[in-house]
Amino acid sequence: MPIRILVAGGTFDKEYDELGGRLFFKDTHVEEMLRLGRSRVAVAVQTVMMMDSLEMTDSDRRTLLEQCRRAPEKRIVITHGTDTMVETARVLQDGVLDKTIVLTGAMVPYAFGSSDGLFNLGSALSFVQVLPTGVYLAMNGKYFPSGQVRKNKKLGVFETLDSSS
Amino acid sequence: MPIRILVAGGTFDKEYDELGGRLFFKDTHVEEMLRLGRSRVAVAVQTVMMMDSLEMTDSDRRTLLEQCRRAPEKRIVITHGTDTMVETARVLQDGVLDKTIVLTGAMVPYAFGSSDGLFNLGSALSFVQVLPTGVYLAMNGKYFPSGQVRKNKKLGVFETLDSSS
Amino acid sequence: MPIRILVAGGTFDKEYDELGGRLFFKDTHVEEMLRLGRSRVAVAVQTVMMMDSLEMTDSDRRTLLEQCRRAPEKRIVITHGTDTMVETARVLQDGVLDKTIVLTGAMVPYAFGSSDGLFNLGSALSFVQVLPTGVYLAMNGKYFPSGQVRKNKKLGVFETLDSSS
Amino acid sequence: MPIRILVAGGTFDKEYDELGGRLFFKDTHVEEMLRLGRSRVAVAVQTVMMMDSLEMTDSDRRTLLEQCRRAPEKRIVITHGTDTMVETARVLQDGVLDKTIVLTGAMVPYAFGSSDGLFNLGSALSFVQVLPTGVYLAMNGKYFPSGQVRKNKKLGVFETLDSSS
Numbered sequence: 280m281p282i283r284i285l286v287a288g289g290t291f292d293k294e295y296d297e298l299g300g301r302l303f304f305k306d307t308h309v310e311e312m313l314r315l316g317r318s319r320v321a322v323a324v325q326t327v328m329m330m331d332s333l334e335m336t337d338s339d340r341r342t343l344l345e346q347c348r349r350a351p352e353k354r355i356v357i358t359h360g361t362d363t364m365v366e367t368a369r370v371l372q373d374g375v376l377d378k379t380i381v382l383t384g385a386m387v388p389y390a391f392g393s394s395d396g397l398f399n400l401g402s403a404l405s406f407v408q409v410l411p412t413g414v415y416l417a418m419n420g421k422y423f424p425s426g427q428v429r430k431n432k433k434l435g436v437f438e439t440l441d442s443s444s
Numbered sequence: 445m446p447i448r449i450l451v452a453g454g455t456f457d458k459e460y461d462e463l464g465g466r467l468f469f470k471d472t473h474v475e476e477m478l479r480l481g482r483s484r485v486a487v488a489v490q491t492v493m494m495m496d497s498l499e500m501t502d503s504d505r506r507t508l509l510e511q512c513r514r515a516p517e518k519r520i521v522i523t524h525g526t527d528t529m530v531e532t533a534r535v536l537q538d539g540v541l542d543k544t545i546v547l548t549g550a551m552v553p554y555a556f557g558s559s560d561g562l563f564n565l566g567s568a569l570s571f572v573q574v575l576p577t578g579v580y581l582a583m584n585g586k587y588f589p590s591g592q593v594r595k596n597k598k599l600g601v602f603e604t605l606d607s608s609s
Numbered sequence: 610m611p612i613r614i615l616v617a618g619g620t621f622d623k624e625y626d627e628l629g630g631r632l633f634f635k636d637t638h639v640e641e642m643l644r645l646g647r648s649r650v651a652v653a654v655q656t657v658m659m660m661d662s663l664e665m666t667d668s669d670r671r672t673l674l675e676q677c678r679r680a681p682e683k684r685i686v687i688t689h690g691t692d693t694m695v696e697t698a699r700v701l702q703d704g705v706l707d708k709t710i711v712l713t714g715a716m717v718p719y720a721f722g723s724s725d726g727l728f729n730l731g732s733a734l735s736f737v738q739v740l741p742t743g744v745y746l747a748m749n750g751k752y753f754p755s756g757q758v759r760k761n762k763k764l765g766v767f768e769t770l771d772s773s774s
Numbered sequence: 775m776p777i778r779i780l781v782a783g784g785t786f787d788k789e790y791d792e793l794g795g796r797l798f799f800k801d802t803h804v805e806e807m808l809r810l811g812r813s814r815v816a817v818a819v820q821t822v823m824m825m826d827s828l829e830m831t832d833s834d835r836r837t838l839l840e841q842c843r844r845a846p847e848k849r850i851v852i853t854h855g856t857d858t859m860v861e862t863a864r865v866l867q868d869g870v871l872d873k874t875i876v877l878t879g880a881m882v883p884y885a886f887g888s889s890d891g892l893f894n895l896g897s898a899l900s901f902v903q904v905l906p907t908g909v910y911l912a913m914n915g916k917y918f919p920s921g922q923v924r925k926n927k928k929l930g931v932f933e934t935l936d937s938s939s
Contacts, residue, residue, distance in 0.1 A: 455792075455795060460882055460883065460886055460888075462785075462881040462882050462930055463927065463928070463930050465785060465826070465828075465857070466797075467796075467797060496795070498795075527795075551792040552790055552792050553790065555886055555887065555888065556790055556885055556886055556887070557885065557886070557887045558790075558885065597793065598793070600792055600793050
């Protein structure tokens with residue numbers, strides 16, 4: 280059965296508006312990234328929202344939860360802003376019981392040469408195929424079960440809650 | 445325990461020699477790629493050889509096998525040319541029993557903008573953390589147990605042996 | 610005699626702040642771009658300011674004018690934001706009489722894969738070597754004498770004042 | 775009047791054949807590069823040949839000369855392999871008297887992230903607009919009149935004939 284990819288925006292998909300000189304959201308880059316990665320994994324890509332995760336509300340999180348429930352697939356990747364990825368994961372964990380869900384994102388927009396996005400997408404898509412039922416974050420090459428992870432905003436990395444680094 | 449990354453060369457690491465106008469091997473890009481991916485996975489990177497996998501001999505494969513055995517780590521990623529990745533996997537499968545080994549590579553050199561390398565490295569590094577003991581290939585976003593995969597040289601993709609696509 | 614390159618910031622040099630999720634200025638990319646272009650033109654690169662040209666004041670423009678006057682070189686390239694490049698050119702035209710000055714910039718930051726910056730720098734550095742005394746803009750592969758050009762902010766291109774395109 | 779761009783191949787246009795693992799020629803990247811540079815210069819792009827300039831024969835050079843003569847434009851840019859660019863320039867110089875012709879190329883294929891191609895194209899397109907009648911090479915940010923330049927194959931740069939560097 281294919282894997283569902285739910286797009287929620289985040290740094291991943293920020294683009295440069297050359298008329299306004301600002302970063303903005305247009306379309307997701309996920310399909311282009313899968314082509315670049317020569318991915319042959321059967322996926323259904325669905326854009327749910329395109330937003331900075333700092334602006335995400337409880338209502339937005341319920342929408343994501345609802346889409347996870349409705350999806351016929353048992354395995355779901357969500358591309359999401361990193362700032363509140365941990366919060367969204369918790370909402371999903373409380374509400375979806377029988378699926379493997381992996382959230383991922385990027386520290387640098389895909390459109391930049393120096394983006395971590397392609398690495399993270401390869402990572403999330405791989406973890407989702409083999410991890411047991413549950414909600415996880417895939418960042419920095421690792422996976423973290425929801426509830427056991429935080430974003431270290433000073434370093435810009437994810438770490439387990441009892442981590443001291 | 446950290447993950448061992450054994451570098452065997454392949455398209456992954458081909459560079460452009462601007463004086464000679466040819467592709468050649470110099471140093472591995474694996475460490476640079478891990479930095480780009482903001483990887484925080486503990487790894488030990490070891491260059492075993494830098495070669496086109498079409499030129500790899502039985503002796504080279506035994507060297508790789510020997511390095512897999514000697515490595516203190518239980519989980520190993522090998523970056524390898526795609527043309528004979530299947531053959532090397534078989535040699536490792538016959539010789540290493542108690543480790544998880546994932547071979548990966550690239551269809552386009554990392555130094556090209558259009559490379560699948562970063563996606564594949566993220567994928568392989570993720571699979572190796574969660575797959576049980578055994579030898580696998582990680583390409584095209586999927587993993588294939590050794591012995592059940594071939595490279596479709598016409599399409600430039602990997603497929604399971606009974607696949608018809 | 611070498612060419613002076615005065616750096617005034619602009620889109621050219623915007624970088625992505627991965628902790629804050631915003632574009633910002635750090636160091637100029639001009640030297641890195643000249644290396645990439647394998648430039649062998651003798652240049653002296655001098656950072657005068659690093660700012661969005663929308664925030665540039667009359668005082669900033671006088672500073673640039675002063676640096677143009679003080680420079681021992683007869684040929685000067687200025688990297689500058691595109692939004693007020695035309696205004697700065699006019700100030701320089703009124704104040705510097707005996708030098709060839711070429712302003713250039715970028716519509717997309719150099720750090721993005723899709724930047725026009727490298728093309729524009731190659732263009733400006735070439736025009737400055739052959740154009741007679743005067744102040745010019747080099748954008749979109751063309752040169753425009755100061756006073757005869759405007760930025761079409763809707764299209765994001767430069768055009769001669771009597772242009773109707 | 776527009777500028778004619780004659781494409782003769784060279785490193786500029788080398789691509790990576792991911793099935794064969796080799797560099798090869800397919801289509802020119804010149805139009806894509808002009809788009810990236812947001813060029814608004816009126817040009818007519820014409821592919822004359824796609825070859826490594828080391829394999830170029832006298833007959834190929836006569837073909838280029840013929841195309842320069844036939845072109846209605848007075849200003850012509852030729853993208854060409856760097857190895858024999860000097861030889862082709864000499865043939866053109868002997869045969870075309872009343873046009874400005876600028877040859878350029880690249881040390882690294884455009885498809886590589888680290889290419890000098892975009893810089894060189896911006897440079898050549900600029901020089902051709904302002905230089906007087908004659909045949910020139912535009913490389914390394916400079917222009918060299920034909921007959922006064924050689925490629926230093928050890929350093930991979932162009933230098934004037936009396937240069938000692």
